[in-house]
Amino acid sequence: WLNYNFCVRPKNLLVFINPFGGKQLGKHIYDKKVAPLFQLASITTEVIVTEHANHARDHLAEVDLRIYDGIVCVGGDGMFSEVIHGLICQTQKIAGIDQNDPNSKLVACSLRIGIIPAGSTDCICYATVGVNDPVTSALHIIVGDSQPMDVSSVHHNNTFLKYSVSLLGYGFYGDVLKDSENNRWMGPSRYDFSGFKTFLSHQCYEGTVLYLPATETLGNPRDESRCTAGCYVCQYSGKLLDLSNNKQELKHVAEEEDWKVVKGKFLAINAANMSCACSKSPMGLSPAAHLADGTIDLILVRKCSRFNFLRHLIRHTNKDDQFDLAFVEVYRVKQFIFTPKYSEEDNIDIRDIGKNLFGQFCSDHPACGCSQVNSNWNCDGEIIEHAAVEVRYVLFCCLELSG
Numbered sequence: 046w047l048n049y050n051f052c053v054r055p056k057n058l059l060v061f062i063n064p065f066g067g068k069q070l071g072k073h074i075y076d077k078k079v080a081p082l083f084q085l086a087s088i089t090t091e092v093i094v095t096e097h098a099n100h101a102r103d104h105l106a107e108v109d110l111r112i113y114d115g116i117v118c119v120g121g122d123g124m125f126s127e128v129i130h131g132l133i134c135q136t137q138k139i140a141g142i143d144q145n146d147p148n149s150k151l152v153a154c155s156l157r158i159g160i161i162p163a164g165s166t167d168c169i170c171y172a173t174v175g176v177n178d179p180v181t182s183a184l185h186i187i188v189g190d191s192q193p194m195d196v197s198s199v200h201h202n203n204t205f206l207k208y209s210v211s212l213l214g215y216g217f218y219g220d221v222l223k224d225s226e227n228n229r230w231m232g233p234s235r236y237d238f239s240g241f242k243t244f245l246s247h248q249c250y251e252g253t254v255l256y257l258p259a260t261e262t263l264g265n266p267r268d269e270s271r272c273t274a275g276c277y278v279c280q281y282s283g284k285l286l287d288l289s290n291n292k293q294e295l296k297h298v299a300e301e302e303d304w305k306v307v308k309g310k311f312l313a314i315n316a317a318n319m320s321c322a323c324s325k326s327p328m329g330l331s332p333a334a335h336l337a338d339g340t341i342d343l344i345l346v347r348k349c350s351r352f353n354f355l356r357h358l359i360r361h362t363n364k365d366d367q368f369d370l371a372f373v374e375v376y377r378v379k380q381f382i383f384t385p386k387y388s389e390e391d392n393i394d395i396r397d398i399g400k401n402l403f404g405q406f407c408s409d410h411p412a413c414g415c416s417q418v419n420s421n422w423n424c425d426g427e428i429i430e431h432a433a434v435e436v437r438y439v440l441f442c443c444l445e446l447s448g
């Protein structure tokens with residue numbers, strides 16, 4: 046559907062290469078595998094090898110984007126996140142939109158973003174293309190394929206924090222990321238190491254989740270069918286929401302609906318905008334999530350034994366239903382608000398997982414229970430230090446070239 050409008054071969058691309066993403070092969074992959082293909086296709090490029098974190102984001106916030114047909118990032122999910130922030134923020138700035146107001150109606154941005162996978166997880170590329178192969182992505186970019194994607198905004202106390210396109214994770218995935226940042230020198234294996242440490246710590250966090258169910262969508266997180274190119278659920282949502290303006294009207298309709306409340310102790314709170322498939326989890330955290338249906342799959346993993354949590358995690362890696370467990374709930378939502386039990390002002394410090402490595406002795410003891418400090422959110426691989434957040438689908442379709 047959107048492809049008819051946007052299936053235009055790009056002629057001039059702005060390329061950002063993160064030389065330090067994943068196995069630090071970004072520049073090599075681009076020079077050897079991608080640049081020759083772009084040259085053959087007569088695509089001109091301006092290539093920027095990033096010199097520091099947020100280089101791409103800051104450059105995009107200033108540069109005149111009208112001369113480009115698209116932006117390409119060579120790196121992982123963190124690089125894609127930088128690029129999407131630069132692009133969305135510049136578009137809102139030009140349109141005079143206040144991003145701190147969660148109710149602001151964002152303006153869609155016209156440029157498409159392509160990913161050449163060269164990161165550690167490459168979840169966004171994997172979930173959209175089905176494989177993280179630089180040549181496949183380059184060919185999609187060359188022929189002008191496109192894929193709309195849902196974007197969610199994350200706010201804290203009416204302050205804009207970040208946009209998310211793949212996974213927002215509190216508890217387990219927040220803690221894994223926090224710990225893994227200290228071990229970047231390990232390369233992609235840092236996630237295995239920190240994952241193991243975090244699993245042993247078995248921390249759960251108390252709080253309240255308020256969510257607004259997505260009632261107007263055709264799909265359900267427990268569906269057998271998967272979102273692919275031309276997906277009828279996304280097409281239906283696209284037509285229903287009329288891609289931009291009418292979506293906002295529907296949001297107001299939805300706001301009149303009932304908010305639901307879930308209180309408890311959680312090992313993980315995950316919000317998936319897409320399946321979040323990657324090589325370690327080929328079906329993803331929410332296998333039936335849609336790329337562009339205007340919803341978020343909210344997955345709540347309540348406090349359970351370490352053995353049961355392991356069963357849930359193992360199901361991420363195989364075809365067994367990870368939601369078919371008594372301590373796991375999943376809802377398809379338009380919006381949610383999380384409030385931790387312990388206010389952030391009282392929060393002593395972001396916890397050090399290392400100190401809690403043997404937390405099992407405490408958490409299994411009836412007198413102990415949950416951590417009295419908060420976790421942090423993992424937002425597409427970037428840390429959000431606030432625990433209390435308001436997350437909503439922001440009706441914003443940013444198009445990927447590699448779809």
Ligand SMILES: Nc1ncnc2c1ncn2[C@@H]1O[C@H](COP(=O)(O)OP(=O)(O)OP(=O)(O)O)[C@@H](O)[C@H]1O
Pocket residue numbers: 062063064065066067068094095096097098099100119120121122123124125127163164165166167168426427
């Ligand atoms: N030149 C640079 N020096 C240091 N950090 C950089 C540089 N360029 C980009 N970054 C930052 O590096 C972080 C990680 O990059 P990237 O996502 O490409 O790799 P990754 O973390 O290994 O992969 P993934 O996100 O898929 O797990 C990003 O948050 C980005 O802001």
